[in-house]
Structure formats: C-alpha cells, structure tokens
Amino acid sequence: MAATAAIQIGELSRRTSCNIETIRYYERIGLLPVPPRRGRYRSYGREDVARLGFVRRARELGFTLDEVRALLGLAAGGQASCTEVRELAASHLQDVRARIADLRRMERVLADSVRACDAGQDPGCPLLDALGAEVRAA
Amino acid sequence: MAATAAIQIGELSRRTSCNIETIRYYERIGLLPVPPRRGRYRSYGREDVARLGFVRRARELGFTLDEVRALLGLAAGGQASCTEVRELAASHLQDVRARIADLRRMERVLADSVRACDAGQDPGCPLLDALGAEVRAA
DNA sequence: CCTACCATCTGTAGCGACTACAGACTCAAG
DNA sequence: CTTGAGTCTGTAGTCGCTACAGATGGTAGG
Structure with a gap:
C-alpha cells in the first residue's frame, strides 16, 4: 500500500527488456503516456511497467504498433470488447x-x-x- | 543480329513487373548500371531486362539488396564463384x-x-x- | 500550327519500427 | 572537486521501396 515505487527509465528498460530509446520513441508516438518528471528525469510507476510489458509481448506476437494501440484501447474497455480483440x-x-x-x-x-x-x-x-x-x- | 532493340523505362517495367520508381531507385543505389539516354529518356537493352529480372527473382526469394549485389558480382565471375554462391x-x-x-x-x-x-x-x-x-x- | 495527353524526367519526403549518435545536463560517491 | 554513470533533447540513419510535385518530351488529332 506504499506509494507506487517510482523508477527511472533505465530500470523500466531493464524490467521490460525494452531499449531506452525505444521507450522514448513509444512516448513520442503516443503509445505510452507522457510520464511525470522527478527533476528532469522521467518517473515511471507500476502501471507503466505493465503497459510496456503488454506492448512488448504483443510486438513479440508480431502485432504492428497500430494494432497494439488498438489492443491497448480494447484492453481498457472492459469485456464488451472481447469480440473485437478476438x-x-x-x-x-x-x-x-x-x-x-x-x-x-x-x-x-x-x-x-x-x-x-x-x-x-x-x-x-x-x-x-x-x-x-x-x-x-x- | 539486329542491334538490341532499345526500350524505355515503361517497357522495362512491364517486362520485369518492376515498378518504374523502383527501377530508378535501383539505379540510384548502383544495383543497375546508369543507362544511356535517347534524348532525355533512359534507354535499355536486352541485358538490362535480364539483369533486372535476376534482381527481382532474387528478391522474391528474400535476398536483401546487398545479397543481390553480391550475387550479381558472383554471377559475372564465372564458375570459380559457384561455391560462394552456394x-x-x-x-x-x-x-x-x-x-x-x-x-x-x-x-x-x-x-x-x-x-x-x-x-x-x-x-x-x-x-x-x-x-x-x-x-x-x- | 495548336492542343491535349501520355510518358518520362528530377528531386524530395514518407512509411514502420526502431537504432545510433552528439552534446548537454544531473546526481551521487569517493 | 572530480569522476563516472545515468539521463536528457534533437536529429539522422537503417531497409526497400512508394508517392508525390512540378517540369519536360514526344506524338496524334483537329
């Protein structure tokens, strides 16, 4: 129940096996939300790890970034969207x-x-x- | 034995099923030789059709353009290169x-x-x- | 001869999904 | 106080095309 541990981009990169440059790229194209900053450094939380993990797994299955974007939208939507995901x-x-x-x-x-x-x-x-x-x- | 019938880029495109823009692109990157001009128009001959055909077939087999370049070099080289091709x-x-x-x-x-x-x-x-x-x- | 139309010309910019710098800065430890 | 690692922004490169824009060329019909 402690406040979600804030991590920096390097730690996020390690936890998701996703290149730092790629993370910033995903942010630029709006696939990841713009994170708050601690000083000048991006500060990420638990749900960023989850979201980026999702993205990476979808990419490993060969989904395009546009498809991933759609999946993320559907994932947020609740069970009505299961058909669309299928x-x-x-x-x-x-x-x-x-x-x-x-x-x-x-x-x-x-x-x-x-x-x-x-x-x-x-x-x-x-x-x-x-x-x-x-x-x-x- | 007539002089090789000269064709324009459109005809080369049709005979090789290769996009005109792609032909010019191949020329730019040095995969096809710079052809002579009739007026301002590129003028191609029999061996250009053959060479481009070769390129396209290699591409259909998934070779990269660099590999195609290498293959073209080896193809010109005679039988010594068969091993390298292999x-x-x-x-x-x-x-x-x-x-x-x-x-x-x-x-x-x-x-x-x-x-x-x-x-x-x-x-x-x-x-x-x-x-x-x-x-x-x- | 003029016009319409097609083919061709050059040059540049875009795609997708990153990756690779350069050059500045922040921050903590020794 | 300096060193080193981490992070920052911005830009340009990769591969193999593809898609324009805008300027010519050559030809056929009126």
Missing part, C-alpha cells in the same frame, strides 16, 4: 500464416537449389540458373 | 528457416488464444490475458 487477433493470425506460406515457398526453392548444387553435376551453377542466369552472358 | 544461399536459407520458426511460435500462441476465446468459459479475455492483462486494472 477479431483483431484472428486477422493477425491470418497474416502470420500467409507470411509463413511465403517463406516456405522461398525455403523450398532455396533448399532445392542448394541440394542441386551439392549434387554438382550441373554444367553451370544451379543456384544462378534458378535465378535466370543469362546475366552471366553479359 | 554459401550465400545456404546462409540465407538459414535465415529463412529461422524466420519461419519465429512465425510458427507466434502462430501457435495466437491460435491457442483464439481457440480459448472461442471456448469462452474464461472469466476475462484469454487473448488479453496472454498478453499480461493487468493493463486493464489501470
């Missing part, structure tokens, strides 16, 4: 799956080419061939 | 696989949360909980 997450999940599919396509082509290269009976370079190798003729 | 591709393949692994981790967490949300017996919002929901208490 929709945001579901749509983001689709994005993630699409990106995985893209990367898998790349992986397949690359792996095939490297394998062909290892087999090494090709007259030219199978990797360069895969990229359309007439460039060499220049 | 190494570049193999290392890029590792990157791609790492990114896939990252995304899969995200996918799992997101899918789990959305599923928990659908089950809908949680008192709060399982999605927000997954992100560390004390933010709501603010």
Whole structure:
C-alpha cells in the first residue's frame, strides 16, 4: 500500500527488456503516456511497467504498433470488447500464416537449389540458373 | 543480329513487373548500371531486362539488396564463384528457416488464444490475458 | 500550327519500427 | 572537486521501396 515505487527509465528498460530509446520513441508516438518528471528525469510507476510489458509481448506476437494501440484501447474497455480483440487477433493470425506460406515457398526453392548444387553435376551453377542466369552472358 | 532493340523505362517495367520508381531507385543505389539516354529518356537493352529480372527473382526469394549485389558480382565471375554462391544461399536459407520458426511460435500462441476465446468459459479475455492483462486494472 | 495527353524526367519526403549518435545536463560517491 | 554513470533533447540513419510535385518530351488529332 506504499506509494507506487517510482523508477527511472533505465530500470523500466531493464524490467521490460525494452531499449531506452525505444521507450522514448513509444512516448513520442503516443503509445505510452507522457510520464511525470522527478527533476528532469522521467518517473515511471507500476502501471507503466505493465503497459510496456503488454506492448512488448504483443510486438513479440508480431502485432504492428497500430494494432497494439488498438489492443491497448480494447484492453481498457472492459469485456464488451472481447469480440473485437478476438477479431483483431484472428486477422493477425491470418497474416502470420500467409507470411509463413511465403517463406516456405522461398525455403523450398532455396533448399532445392542448394541440394542441386551439392549434387554438382550441373554444367553451370544451379543456384544462378534458378535465378535466370543469362546475366552471366553479359 | 539486329542491334538490341532499345526500350524505355515503361517497357522495362512491364517486362520485369518492376515498378518504374523502383527501377530508378535501383539505379540510384548502383544495383543497375546508369543507362544511356535517347534524348532525355533512359534507354535499355536486352541485358538490362535480364539483369533486372535476376534482381527481382532474387528478391522474391528474400535476398536483401546487398545479397543481390553480391550475387550479381558472383554471377559475372564465372564458375570459380559457384561455391560462394552456394554459401550465400545456404546462409540465407538459414535465415529463412529461422524466420519461419519465429512465425510458427507466434502462430501457435495466437491460435491457442483464439481457440480459448472461442471456448469462452474464461472469466476475462484469454487473448488479453496472454498478453499480461493487468493493463486493464489501470 | 495548336492542343491535349501520355510518358518520362528530377528531386524530395514518407512509411514502420526502431537504432545510433552528439552534446548537454544531473546526481551521487569517493 | 572530480569522476563516472545515468539521463536528457534533437536529429539522422537503417531497409526497400512508394508517392508525390512540378517540369519536360514526344506524338496524334483537329
């Protein structure tokens, strides 16, 4: 019940594993509230640690900062917003799956080419061939 | 054997499915050679189509522009460089696989949360909980 | 010949999500 | 009193484009 222990930006950075410059950046773009100052130094409290932790975890899940902003708004809103949160997450999940599919396509082509290269009976370079190798003729 | 048909940037753009602005950008950063001019207009030939095609295919495989630059250098170099090409591709393949692994981790967490949300017996919002929901208490 | 219209030109600024300085200051310990 | 760590502001860089604005070029129709 003591007054929330005030911490400085360095401590906030340590507790959230978030770069100091990034914290100030989040403040600049309005993702974190402008904190009060002790002297000239930013002074943070318990709920700043929570909020920034939330942001960082959402970022780790690949949400964009705009999506995070929306999530923060919804999180403050109470249970009515659970549906909206679900929709945001579901749509983001689709994005993630699409990106995985893209990367898998790349992986397949690359792996095939490297394998062909290892087999090494090709007259030219199978990797360069895969990229359309007439460039060499220049 | 006719002199290589000279084309303008618009035609190059169409043939390579590469944005005009992007072509000029590639020229600016030295990825494409500075072309001669017909009047004030850039004039491209057969090997520009090939080179830009190569660049675009490499980009589709996720190579960075620096890697593409390296590949172009190696492609010009003859067969001695095949090993180096292989190494570049193999290392890029590792990157791609790492990114896939990252995304899969995200996918799992997101899918789990959305599923928990659908089950809908949680008192709060399982999605927000997954992100560390004390933010709501603010 | 004039006009309309398209393509092309140069140069600059914006995106997203940071990251990296430079150069000033504050504050506490030795 | 000095040293060193921490913090401050402000600006510019990263990557790979993309999007303008505003000036020309070349061509076709009237």
